[in-house]
Amino acid sequence: MAKIKYIEFNGTEHEADVANGLSVMEGAIQNDIPGIDADCGGGMSCATCHVYINDDEWFRKLPEKEMGEDDMLDQAFEPKSNSRLSCQLIVSDDLDGLTVHMPEKQV
Amino acid sequence: MIKTDVVIIGAGPTGLFCAHQLGIIGLKCEIVDNLDKIGGQCIELYPDKPIYDIPAVPKCTGEELTNNLIEQIKPFNFNFHLSDRVQELKNENNKWFVKTLNGKEFETPNIVIAGGVGSFEPRKFPTKSAEKYDGKSVLYSIKDKTIFKDKSVVIFGGGDSALDWAIELSNSSKVTLVHRRDEFRGAPASVQKIKELSDNKTIDLITKYSIKDVKGNGSLESVEIKSESGESKVIKADYVLGFFGLIMQLGPIAEWGLNLDKKTIPVNTENFETNKNGIFAIGDICTYPGKLKLILSGFHEGALAARGCFKYARPDEKYRFEFTTASSTIKDRLGVKE
Numbered sequence: 001m002a003k004i005k006y007i008e009f010n011g012t013e014h015e016a017d018v019a020n021g022l023s024v025m026e027g028a029i030q031n032d033i034p035g036i037d038a039d040c041g042g043g044m045s046c047a048t049c050h051v052y053i054n055d056d057e058w059f060r061k062l063p064e065k066e067m068g069e070d071d072m073l074d075q076a077f078e079p080k081s082n083s084r085l086s087c088q089l090i091v092s093d094d095l096d097g098l099t100v101h102m103p104e105k106q107v
Numbered sequence: 108m109i110k111t112d113v114v115i116i117g118a119g120p121t122g123l124f125c126a127h128q129l130g131i132i133g134l135k136c137e138i139v140d141n142l143d144k145i146g147g148q149c150i151e152l153y154p155d156k157p158i159y160d161i162p163a164v165p166k167c168t169g170e171e172l173t174n175n176l177i178e179q180i181k182p183f184n185f186n187f188h189l190s191d192r193v194q195e196l197k198n199e200n201n202k203w204f205v206k207t208l209n210g211k212e213f214e215t216p217n218i219v220i221a222g223g224v225g226s227f228e229p230r231k232f233p234t235k236s237a238e239k240y241d242g243k244s245v246l247y248s249i250k251d252k253t254i255f256k257d258k259s260v261v262i263f264g265g266g267d268s269a270l271d272w273a274i275e276l277s278n279s280s281k282v283t284l285v286h287r288r289d290e291f292r293g294a295p296a297s298v299q300k301i302k303e304l305s306d307n308k309t310i311d312l313i314t315k316y317s318i319k320d321v322k323g324n325g326s327l328e329s330v331e332i333k334s335e336s337g338e339s340k341v342i343k344a345d346y347v348l349g350f351f352g353l354i355m356q357l358g359p360i361a362e363w364g365l366n367l368d369k370k371t372i373p374v375n376t377e378n379f380e381t382n383k384n385g386i387f388a389i390g391d392i393c394t395y396p397g398k399l400k401l402i403l404s405g406f407h408e409g410a411l412a413a414r415g416c417f418k419y420a421r422p423d424e425k426y427r428f429e430f431t432t433a434s435s436t437i438k439d440r441l442g443v444k445e
Contacts, residue, residue: 071292075352
């Protein structure tokens with residue numbers, strides 16, 4: 001279990017306890033947190049669960065991107081070097097306290 | 108005006124199998140899809156990715172699944188209207204009148220929405236200023252490449268479309284290729300070619316930059332790009348091209364009064380009809396308690412929606428359930444002889 005903080009582009013904060021094994025994307029969807037669309041349902045086939053990890057230390061601590069994530073991020077709205085697809089961030093106790101920022105929009 | 112029993116919106120696996128079921132029970136349909144090819148997400152998003160949960164098919168790719176479904180509905184000779192989008196619905200005397208973006212018109216008692224997560228549209232530049240040049244000098248696809256001859260063209264993107272057009276247009280235009288990172292996702296041979304063209308100064312290659320603004324006075328004059336650390340550059344541009352892949356947009360479906368719930372359409376599970384008589388929704392776009400976004404669920408939903416269409420298409424007939432193994436009528440429809 002990890003407490004994840006989701007911050008919308010307008011600054012609205014949401015916090016959710018997300019069970020280990022779920023993705024950060026699923027944590028948002030299951031808790032009705034706006035700002036993450038996840039059109040493809042977690043297949044790394046769209047780029048609509050895009051988030052920024054603004055804290056450098058957290059960004060380095062996250063599991064590394066697998067092949068294809070950066071390619072998909074090329075197709076996201078305003079990708080940056082601290083961008084991740086939240087469907088690829090699998091929750092474990094290690095992620096307790098993670099904060100993700102949502103982009104202005106997903107599509 | 109094309110008269111038919113059913114208009115299906117969406118040529119993905121769910122729409123295709125629904126068409127099959129309509130053919131089996133003797134109804135006609137017309138299929139409209141925004142993509143230029145049949146197959147929906149299966150063909151656009153994951154043609155090569157194996158799927159493992161199609162009943163009785165241990166493993167197949169999105170492309171194989173699509174080809175098999177096309178084969179399965181071949182006997183019915185249904186029409187496909189590709190690269191087109193249903194734009195407008197109107198109901199008169201229990202008939203639906205359907206208009207598409209390309210100006211096609213249908214008259215039908217039934218519409219089956221099998222639209223997945225919406226229609227695929229190119230992702231556009233996030234900059235507001237690009238909108239006023241959209242379709243004129245800011246483009247997301249190329250129909251006529253001769254317009255770029257001897258012009259300055261700035262291309263954004265790192266996939267095959269961006270690389271292929273940069274290579275192609277470098278013969279006759281001044282090309283600048285801008286991409287947000289150093290790696291490219293295009294085919295290795297294209298990436299190699301781009302590096303050669305950049306080394307011999309045929310094209311300008313700028314990485315780790317993205318668009319900031321487009322500028323012009325009536326006609327486009329330049330594009331400003333920015334790096335993440337805040338540096339910016341201005342490049343002369345007659346045309347700006349963006350190739351960021353496709354996104355899915357619900358589009359006009361949202362305006363048809365179907366009580367949308369989080370971009371999905373509520374249906375009953377008896378025949379997958381929506382709150383409007385004669386409009387059905389199946390596949391990823393429909394929602395009901397227990398809904399699973401699986402292709403196999405879409406097949407089931409399509410089979411039931413097809414029977415739902417029967418009562419409006421043949422109000423004076425009683426639908427009779429038949430098996431394909433036993434019915435000579437169905438075998439005639441399939442054109443099979445035994």
